[in-house]
Amino acid sequence: MLASVYKIIEQFFTEKSTNLFPAKRKPASVSEFLARKPLIAPVPTPPDYRGRLAFDYQACIGCAMCEKVCPARAIEMYPVIEKEKRTKRIVIYLARCTFCSECVKVCPRDAITMSGDFMMADYDRNSPSLVVGLEERRKNEVAPEEKPDTPQE
Numbered sequence: 001m002l003a004s005v006y007k008i009i010e011q012f013f014t015e016k017s018t019n020l021f022p023a024k025r026k027p028a029s030v031s032e033f034l035a036r037k038p039l040i041a042p043v044p045t046p047p048d049y050r051g052r053l054a055f056d057y058q059a060c061i062g063c064a065m066c067e068k069v070c071p072a073r074a075i076e077m078y079p080v081i082e083k084e085k086r087t088k089r090i091v092i093y094l095a096r097c098t099f100c101s102e103c104v105k106v107c108p109r110d111a112i113t114m115s116g117d118f119m120m121a122d123y124d125r126n127s128p129s130l131v132v133g134l135e136e137r138r139k140n141e142v143a144p145e146e147k148p149d150t151p152q153e
Ligand code: SF4
Pocket: 069, 070, 071, 072, 073, 074, 075, 092, 096, 097, 098, 099, 100, 101, 102, 103, 104
């Protein structure tokens, strides 16, 4: 009994071992608080942590290797014109991603990387914050190439 009382008193004076997250004190409005960027991660992530994917539009050559290896079908390709040539670029749907890192490993141009950012909670699985490369897609996507009509027999 005495040992328990001692332990309780001790707890008042020892440093907290848990992190208050996502803010040190509860904000008045959690939605408004979460809309503010950047949020600070409560703990540092270890090296090689598989967090939010990043895509380098300029480095990509549109080879589609990442799309082929993705087990979650989280990568979608869309047509663009770069240097006067028709090619493709990608978007990555983080809500589908399993963070397996296969696309990072296979990319011949290191155009996909993984960051330490693990704060990806959102109400909408297709929200811009969960679709990597969406901004570039909006700027650069062109209409798909028209396929020639199949000859009728
Ligand atoms: S990390 Fe894995 S699941 Fe996620 S996009 Fe890359 S290949 Fe697909």
